[in-house]
Amino acid sequence: MHQLKLKYSSLLGILFLFLLSCQTEKKETYKAIPKSEERPIFSSTKQIPDAHFLGDKKCKECHENQFEKWEGSHHDKSMDIATRETILADFKGEKFFSQGVHSRFFEKNGEFFANTEGPDGKNHDYKIEYVFGITPLQQYIVKFPDGHYQCLRTAWDSKKNIWFDLYPDFKVVHSEWLHWSRGGLNWNNMCADCHSTNVRKNYDQETHSYDTKFAIINVSCEACHGPGKQHVSDVATQGDNYRNTGTMQMTLETKPKELVDQCARCHMRREQISEKFNFEGTLLDHYYPQLITSPIYHADGQILDEDYVYGSFVQSKMYHNNVTCTNCHDAHTLERKFEGNKLCTQCHIKETYDTEKHHFHKNGTEGALCINCHMPGKFYMGNDFRRDHSFRIPRPDLSVKYGTPNACTGCHKDKDDTWAEAKFIEQHGKPDYTHFSELLAPGITNAPNAEASYRQLAKDTTQPEIARASAVIGLGAYRTQATVKELLSFLNDDSAMVRASTVDALNEINRPEYLNYFIPLLKDPKRVVRVKAFNALGSVKESQIPDDYLELYKKVAVEFETYLKITSDFVGGRVNRANYLIKQGDLKGGIKYYESALSIDPINNIVRTNLANLYYRNREFDKAEKAFKTIIEQEPAYGATYYSYALLLAELKRNKEAIVQMELATKYMSENTRVYYNLSLLYDGIQNYTMAEDALIRGLKIAPNEENLLYALAYLYQKNGQLDKAKNVTMKLVQLYPNNTQYYNFLQQLNQQ
Structure with a gap:
């Protein structure tokens, strides 16, 4: 399937951050991030006039040393x-x-x-x-x-x-x-x-x-520090008594996590929420970060595609222990403050960590450098090598389980992960701490314990909020009563990132009884949560909103419309508007915006598949068929299209043509048992009982205990008078699913015939 390719970065020449921890305790613990300080619910959306930005030469008049460091830097030469x-x-x-x-x-x-x-x-x-x-x-x-x-x-x-x-x-x-x-x-x-x-x-x-x-x-001085007009005026009027009135950003008074968030505006793969960045509010009033999902990250959270550092760094102990960007980088040159292990031994005891007893490599070699074990990297955009900033201890044991990379075999390319795991245990012993990746990886790789792992991680407030939010998104794929109840509780989480991801997860489940849970989020302190909550309320009319929330609803409606507008030049932005219109009951409007999305990416077959299904729902069968044929022409090996096209043909009573397409679906998505079930129904529809039986048996070879296939086979045998075969299959159903009385009653019925 043609993938909806996510944004390539053109953020060139920006030096990425090498941040290290001041803590080295055995257990990987994280301080829970408290709920944001109370702020006005609606931060201003006003545009800062260009005239308020005075230019770098004006800054140089008072800050010549800082200007000289900045001049020629990657920020200076960004464009x-x-x-x-x-x-x-x-x-x-x-x-x-x-x-x-x-x-x-x-x-x-x-x-x-x-x-x-x-x-x-x-x-x-x-x-x-x-x-x-x-x-x-x-x-x-x-x-x-x-x-x-x-x-x-x-x-x-x-x-x-x-x-x-x-x-x-x-x-x-x-x-x-x-x-x-x-x-x-x-x-x-x-x-x-x-x-x-x-x-x-x-x-x-x-x-x-x-x-x-x-x-x-x-990227001028004022891109980071904010417009200088008020600052210059304050300095002129206050003189030696100058005090920052809050107009300047990224000062020595800025708290570590706030500083990271301010850098993150550009050092982060993210979705834009507000139309104008005006330095008001916080990060989540303007942007929402890419969470730890495939294929952006490896299953354990290590970098795979470009994440621009922030998404990695906030996974780390260093971030949670108030290490910030400027602990390792000069704020103006952007260069590292020190080269080699001296950078790390600012905090880590040199005699303990910068020694062969710790890293087991000869001093002075590449293997002895802290960053090569704790910050492995890869090349992006052809020649730009960037390091992972999650500062993790190599875990070859997780590589063996989940196929994730590790620094050991990243260097020792002639060795495999099993060797690396054994070597790690020989040198350091088995890991005696828990890292969030041990709970995240099972979910991303769809391991048997995926749901339980996601739930455990999502509930653990000692873990990084980006990991918890990612687990919540993963939980959205499950529909068990216990999991949904758990998700609803996260709507009140201290982390705005977790609250936002919870709305997304429940929005996908989209059950009417959840709507009352979303309405209070219209007054959430963070714009990103409000906007997502409004989207989740898409099936609710304004007349259904309680009176005490109606004014808030109208204000957030403006924020939501702004979000749709600012993202409307992306396929995803137009699809978001289409899906909202569909929730509102405007199917034709949804179709219009799906068509609009295709106009800017005409070979995006994820969009075209959804559009074809919308045509189908709207009974525009000719358009649906044309769309399916286009997808097949562009991507002939994508089995899901044959399956959907076959269902359309069956709806049109063109069963023989439908069978041809469904057989192709079994070829290209042979592990999907639903295909065999529907193929059997199609053969049954033209009274070809032999092929109907064959289709079900083919499916059962893949999944011998698949409930729907077994029941369909038993019913087919009963329908054709093959009662002994029908009884044998039904007895198996009763044994496998003893709580389903339907199978027991069917067996009783067969015994009486």
Whole structure:
């Protein structure tokens, strides 16, 4: 199945954080994060005028030392106008070939161009307008119609001084959303918010156009510290008596976790909630982080896809013991404060940890470096090596169980995980502490104890809130009464992240009796929780809202509409609006927005599958059939499409055609027993009892005790007068499911025939 590819990052040249713990106790414990301090329920959504940002030269007047450190940093060079001085690549006619695409880079009349494949599949000349980053790579941005700016897929390796493909092993066709000329590498929605200061995306869905603005082109002093106008005025009027009135951000008074949250705005894979970031409220008033799910993370929470550090760091003991970004990084150069193990021995006792008795590697070698065991990493965007910031102890035992990576075999590539586990036990003994990954991994890998593990982790308030929130999302897949009761209790959790994920989980279950639990969340202190609660209340009309919540409901309705608007240039944003309209009973409106989602990603077959099923529900059978045929043409090995298409054909009484499609479904999703059940019904419908029996027997070879298959087979035998066979199968049902009186009664009926 074509996957709904999640956002690729164009956040280049930002140095990622290497943060270490001050605690080394055996048991992995985490301090519960208390409920947010009382704040106004509705933080302001006002836009800060560009004139309130005075520019870096103004900051330099009083903060020359800090300015000199910042100048030339990755923040300073996050974005710039394309000139010979800012462009690092040669642009002297170099040619580059990758994934079937020929590109050429050249200079003409003092301007810089790339000749490469465009959205129509043909080569064109594109003028370079902006540059992104400095090292280890630099990207180039071109202007498209309607205010779109696009980042070229071919970038400049500023260490090797060569052109290279950001995704050399990934073929992308020109009509796909991930093509550089389309949504996947669009500057306006993928990059701008974090590469410039005071950004307004200004997207118009009706025209699919942008009018993106910013106050300052790069990550300036004021991008982190806030607009300087009031600060400069306060300094001028207060003189030596100056006191921060709260207008400045990221100061020496900022608490460690607050500082991490403020950095996280850009060092985090996330969903945007508010239209404008104006420094008011907290992180969860503006953004919601990507939780620990597959395929973004490995099953134990280690990095897999890009997570931009925050999602890893908040898993760590270091974060929960108030280690913050600036403990390891200079706040202005962004460089590490020390190289080698000296960085770690700021807190960890050198004589205990920086020794061969601890790391079992010869001092002075790569294996003796703390970061290589506790911060393994991988390359992203071709040549950008980033380390995992969850600072975990290697766990090869979990690698053996769940296939997760470990630092040991990451270096000792000639060895396997079993060797690593044995070596770890030999050197350190069996782990005598519990890490949250031992409860998370079973759920993500669908192990037999998945539900129980998720429940245990979700309830444990000593564990990181991102891990607990991720477990809650996992629990949403289960419908047992006990689990749902547990989920409802998390709506009052101290963690806003957990409350938000609980709403998402229950929203998926979508049972009317839960609605009364969501209404009180309309006054939650965090905008992200309010917005998610409003979405969950989608099937409720305004007239059904209690009078004492009606004013709140109307206010949150505005926040929810803003959220849908700000995400409407993404497929997911349009799908969210479609699903909300469907909850409201507007099926045609839902179909319209699913069609709209396909208009910006025409080969997204997750969306097309849902749309086909909506056409089916709306009895637009011709459109549904056309959609299924399109999916089959684009992805002929995706079995679920054949299954859904077969059900449609059966609805249209085209049973023979339906059988052809259902047989294909058994080929491409052979482990799904429901396919065999429906195939049997189709054969039965054309009175081909031999093939109906064959379909059920094929399914039972995969799942011998599958209840529905056994009952269907017993009924088929009874229907065709094969009573002995029917009795044998029914007796098995009675033995397997003794509490189901239906099977006992059916057996009695057979005995009387």
